[in-house]
Amino acid sequence: xxxxxxxxxxxxxxxxxxxxxxxxxxxxxxxxxxxxxxxxxxxxxxxxxxxxxxxxxxxxxxxxxxxxxxxxxxxxxxxxxxxxxxxxxxxxxxxxxxxxxxxxxxxxxxxxxxxxxxxxxxxxxxxxxxxxxxxxxxxxxxxxxxxxxxxxxxxxxxxxxxxxxxxxxxxxxxxxxxxxxxxxxxxxxxxxxxxxxxxxxxxxxxxxxxxxxxxxxxxxxxxxxxxxxxxxxxxxxxxxxxxxxxxxxxxxxxxxxxxxxxxxxxxxxxxxxxxxxxx
Amino acid sequence: xxxxxxxxxxxxxxxxxxxxxxxxxxxxxxxxxxxxxxxxxxxxxxxxxxxxxxxxxxxxxxxxxxxxxxxxxxxxxxxxxxxxxxxxxxxxxxxxxxxxxxxxxxxxxxxxxxxxxxxxxxxxxxxxxxxxxxxxxxxxxxxxxxxxxxxxxxxxxxxxxxxxxxxxxxxxxxxxxxxxxxxxxxxxxxxxxxxxxxxxxxxxxxxxxxxxxxxxxxxxxxxxxxxxxxxxxxxxxxxxxxxxxx
Numbered sequence: 001x002x003x004x005x006x007x008x009x010x011x012x013x014x015x016x017x018x019x020x021x022x023x024x025x026x027x028x029x030x031x032x033x034x035x036x037x038x039x040x041x042x043x044x045x046x047x048x049x050x051x052x053x054x055x056x057x058x059x060x061x062x063x064x065x066x067x068x069x070x071x072x073x074x075x076x077x078x079x080x081x082x083x084x085x086x087x088x089x090x091x092x093x094x095x096x097x098x099x100x101x102x103x104x105x106x107x108x109x110x111x112x113x114x115x116x117x118x119x120x121x122x123x124x125x126x127x128x129x130x131x132x133x134x135x136x137x138x139x140x141x142x143x144x145x146x147x148x149x150x151x152x153x154x155x156x157x158x159x160x161x162x163x164x165x166x167x168x169x170x171x172x173x174x175x176x177x178x179x180x181x182x183x184x185x186x187x188x189x190x191x192x193x194x195x196x197x198x199x200x201x202x203x204x205x206x207x208x209x210x211x212x213x214x215x216x217x218x219x220x221x222x223x224x225x226x227x228x229x230x231x232x233x234x235x236x237x238x239x240x241x242x243x244x245x246x247x248x249x250x251x252x253x254x255x256x257x258x259x260x261x262x263x264x265x266x267x268x269x270x271x272x273x274x275x276x277x278x279x
Numbered sequence: 280x281x282x283x284x285x286x287x288x289x290x291x292x293x294x295x296x297x298x299x300x301x302x303x304x305x306x307x308x309x310x311x312x313x314x315x316x317x318x319x320x321x322x323x324x325x326x327x328x329x330x331x332x333x334x335x336x337x338x339x340x341x342x343x344x345x346x347x348x349x350x351x352x353x354x355x356x357x358x359x360x361x362x363x364x365x366x367x368x369x370x371x372x373x374x375x376x377x378x379x380x381x382x383x384x385x386x387x388x389x390x391x392x393x394x395x396x397x398x399x400x401x402x403x404x405x406x407x408x409x410x411x412x413x414x415x416x417x418x419x420x421x422x423x424x425x426x427x428x429x430x431x432x433x434x435x436x437x438x439x440x441x442x443x444x445x446x447x448x449x450x451x452x453x454x455x456x457x458x459x460x461x462x463x464x465x466x467x468x469x470x471x472x473x474x475x476x477x478x479x480x481x482x483x484x485x486x487x488x489x490x491x492x493x494x495x496x497x498x499x500x501x502x503x504x505x506x507x508x509x510x511x512x513x514x515x516x517x518x519x520x521x522x523x524x525x
Binding site for chain 1: 328330353354356357359360361363365367368369370371380381384385386429430433
């Protein structure tokens, strides 16, 4: 005997379908209303023609796009180098902070001092200190300001990421360590094979969030004098007496961030689902 | 004696959990630890496995004092298996990886050899089709049997079982108990903390009743569970019988 929905069930299905159509129509309608209201509010404002001219000028945009784009390439390269380095540094510091034993005491203190200092220090000041302070020492082989600025970003974000990793390590239940140790694994093996894989999985959304923030903050390298997208836009704005180059840079940063933000949202959602699935 | 605990003392703050407790276990012997919650059963097992540090006394394994602080605890733990009440499988690893982690990483045995050994065990338990799945897809009884295999593949001299059936649904207790009974017939030396009096009676060579951190009474299961001499033991057993667990 094959299953056929009862009359009552068919009635329910039909009702739910009508409800679904109704909500789609309502959503579309309200979106149109909000959109129209926003457009009217912005373009109808008394200052709009001037704002349009100084922020959204198409000629200025096309004129300075190549310069800003060239600067932006520096931001992209900085991000690609800084993000992995900051993650590695953060993980290393987190492991050092959770290490045990008297020999590791100075290491723990140093690692702790590091995270406290660089989480408290504004990134702008760190960049100034690195980019202008270190060359001032007149040491042999001092690297370029771009490298020093990048180091400032890595060191600052390393401190934030270390705390995220540490939270993950400490969230793994002690019974997991007990199980690993009872099998004869050393402290280090238990950390590597049992604690870290679980810790990293748990904090991936938070890590990605910090990486998204890092992606924008590579723009602060312009403070060290390097010509990145923001500095190029600044130069363009000064030359043309128009703010449009900044908007061009803004659009580029948003476009770069979109894929990573989308991935972060998806990973976060999956993590929440996975956690609730067991319950 | 394979395991010899002498005057073992363990305190948590002001609370004395093990109070000069002494207990010997011979090779191939199965000893069941019974007693109320908080009587020190689990603590004793954790101390034997050096997961907890004792505050006085000595514990010897194969004649060697394992509570000597100069000894390498990792090497001692390799000879002792411990199975937990809440299984404690590693959730990020497949069943097979859970089992082969210690043999490959700790005992440095070849990966394909340990995998074959693990599969033999899983087939024996009818869990071969679960080898590639993650622990959260398994029932409690299946998880606990995997946890026992995980301890066994290290070929321990001694197996400690800490209330291994208390987190299981009643209908799943049987499959774990059958496995332990099989291990006994193969000559495995075991110390098991348990609330399953019926099982203790069947499988144990000796039952030790713990009360307030001491072994108050010990002997053959028929005697300790059937005709205890100590009033405290009688009191404990009558409560168990009231609860319908004996």
